[in-house]
Amino acid sequence: MFQKILIANRGEIALRVLRAAKELGIQTVAVHSTADADAMHVRLADESVCIGPPPSRDSYLNIHQIVAACEITGADAVHPGYGFLSENAKFADILAAHNITFIGPSGDHIRIMGDKIEAKRTAKRLGIPVVPGSEGAVSDEKEAKRVAAEIGYPVIIKASAGGGGRGMKVALTEADLEIALQTARTEAGAAFGDDAVYIEKYLQKPRHIEVQIFGDGAGKGVHLGERDCSLQRRHQKIWEEANSPALNAEERSRIGEICANAVANLGYSGAGTIEFLYENGEFYFIEMNTRLQVEHTITEAITGIDLVHEQIRVASGGGLSVTQNDIRFHGHAIECRINAEDPRTFVPSPGTITHFHTPGGLGIRVDSGVYSGYRIPPYYDSLIGKLIVHGRNRVECMMRLRRALDEFVVDGIKTTLPLFRELVGNPDIANGDYDIHWLEKHLAKGE
Structure with a gap:
């Protein structure tokens, strides 16, 4: 069992992990931004480390600061909670390189499931039922129209690297498809740095x-x-x-x-x-x-x-x-x-x-x-x-x-x-x- 867990998160989920660790007799380290110095999980943890100013990119998403906090405190494992770095394959890989356990799946599995197209392929291979749609990213409007005609309208266009509704547009008819495709790609590129999109059948009342x-x-x-x-x-x-x-x-x-x-x-x-x-x-x-x-x-x-x-x-x-x-x-x-x-x-x-x-x-x-x-x-x-x-x-x-x-x-x-x-x-x-x-x-x- 671990000796000391660093909790790479904030708010209620950080407190949730802290309580579980204490029940197992494991020491806890809270990391926090300057804005969270008075947070409850910081008050209750055995140790705490300030990892940066309020913006997430400078604190809770700052991998180097979190790894440094592990080394300073001697934490042998990191629980990422949800959000922030919880599905960041690079973070899991870096922790492994420093002999620190990431409490979660392997970096490879995070990568597979983080790519919506590869995740769908993998799910299909594993026998999980999938929504009818393109086998991968659609390259242009012509391919998009072909796929949509095969599966039937309405269809939904989704960002391959997406989540939270960004890069997601519905086309009720072929006339809607061109603008929906363009808009989804633009949103995906802006939000995720990747404008790849794929098409699925749009279910009406799921x-x-x-x-x-x-x-x-x-x-x-x-x-x-x-x-x-x-x-x-x-x-x-x-x-x-x-x-x-x-x-x-x-x-x-x-x-x-x-x-x-x-x-x-x-x-x-x-x-x-x-x-x-x-x-x-x-x-x-x-x-x-x-x-x-x-x-x-x-x-x-x-x-x-x-x-x-x-x-x-x-x-x-x-x-x-x-x-x-x-x-x-x-x-x-x-x-x-x-x-x-x-x-x-x-x-x-x-x-x-x-x-x-x-x-x-x-x-x-x-x-x-x-x-x-x-x-x-x-x-x-x-x-x-x-x-x-x-x-x-x-x-x-x-x-x-x-x-x-x-x-x-x-x-x-x-x-x-x-x-x-x-x-x-x-x-x-x-x-x-x-x-x-x-x-x-x-x-x-x-x-």
């Missing part, structure tokens, strides 16, 4: 379903069920459920087995998530995230398995602590991402939290690194906390969520709490009857 997997790096893999992440705004998740209200037991078992076998055959090590669009009983691969997800908490709620403990165990060479037969699902869980944003316009709302009170009681968990008097800096993601609610079934979970939202108090800034209080009372949400377009349509109506 759900966003993701399967949590773990591999031991030596040919064994398991799945821990699925999460439904269909409530999104601009391709950003805000509400997640486990298990999905849209799947039945047979579908859950089928896609889970496919994913577990795939990561085993890939020789994958650590946590990962295989994401799908789901429509009319069929699953279509989108991408694989080679890291811990924000919403890992609801999988922990329904399985009772600490995913960060498991990450550390696998990375240290201890293998998986469970087999597939050991994993059981209990009840239903929902996570709401609490952001420091206006609940209608979603404009960020940095500032000082004057009063912070979290809900409690059976089945309630709040992951947050903020506190009363904490000043939210304007430099980073607006996520300030996650409310996770677990119940014996979805009805109990929804009732418990309603109660918890009423108890949650964050004063001094605007947050998305009012939006969740609205959603929990909506009949479509109560019935689990929504797709990936539902929230944006709901917000556009001003309901």
Whole structure:
């Protein structure tokens, strides 16, 4: 087992990793920018190192500073959390060259799954169902038209190196294709330095379903069920459920087995998530995230398995602590991402939290690194906390969520709490009857 883990992140996920490490008896090192000197994970860590000024590129994305912090403190492993350097293959390679363990998959697997075209090829080879589309990047408008005609309109054009909705455009007809192709390429080049794009069939009313997997790096893999992440705004998740209200037991078992076998055959090590669009009983691969997800908490709620403990165990060479037969699902869980944003316009709302009170009681968990008097800096993601609610079934979970939202108090800034209080009372949400377009349509109506 590791002696000392450096946490290369900030906010609630840094605190989440710190708690897991302490429970395992492992020393912790917090790194931070000058803007995060008073952050909770910095206060609670055994050691802390300032790695630069507020801009991420000069601190949390500064690989050389983080490696230097490891050498100064004697950390023998790094947990990247999510975001920042968590899916940076170069970072994983550099740590390995310095005999420091990256708590995550190999750099090669990060590269494969970070390239959307190569990821799709790999998924297909591993037996994972994929969306019909181009075999690789489309070279020009002529090829794009040929592919679109073969798979049928509407189609969606995506950046090969993309994510978060950037470099993604829909063409409903051939007349839309030229401008959609040009726009997607321009956005992809500006956002990722790579204007390669590919084409897929555009599904009209899909759900966003993701399967949590773990591999031991030596040919064994398991799945821990699925999460439904269909409530999104601009391709950003805000509400997640486990298990999905849209799947039945047979579908859950089928896609889970496919994913577990795939990561085993890939020789994958650590946590990962295989994401799908789901429509009319069929699953279509989108991408694989080679890291811990924000919403890992609801999988922990329904399985009772600490995913960060498991990450550390696998990375240290201890293998998986469970087999597939050991994993059981209990009840239903929902996570709401609490952001420091206006609940209608979603404009960020940095500032000082004057009063912070979290809900409690059976089945309630709040992951947050903020506190009363904490000043939210304007430099980073607006996520300030996650409310996770677990119940014996979805009805109990929804009732418990309603109660918890009423108890949650964050004063001094605007947050998305009012939006969740609205959603929990909506009949479509109560019935689990929504797709990936539902929230944006709901917000556009001003309901």
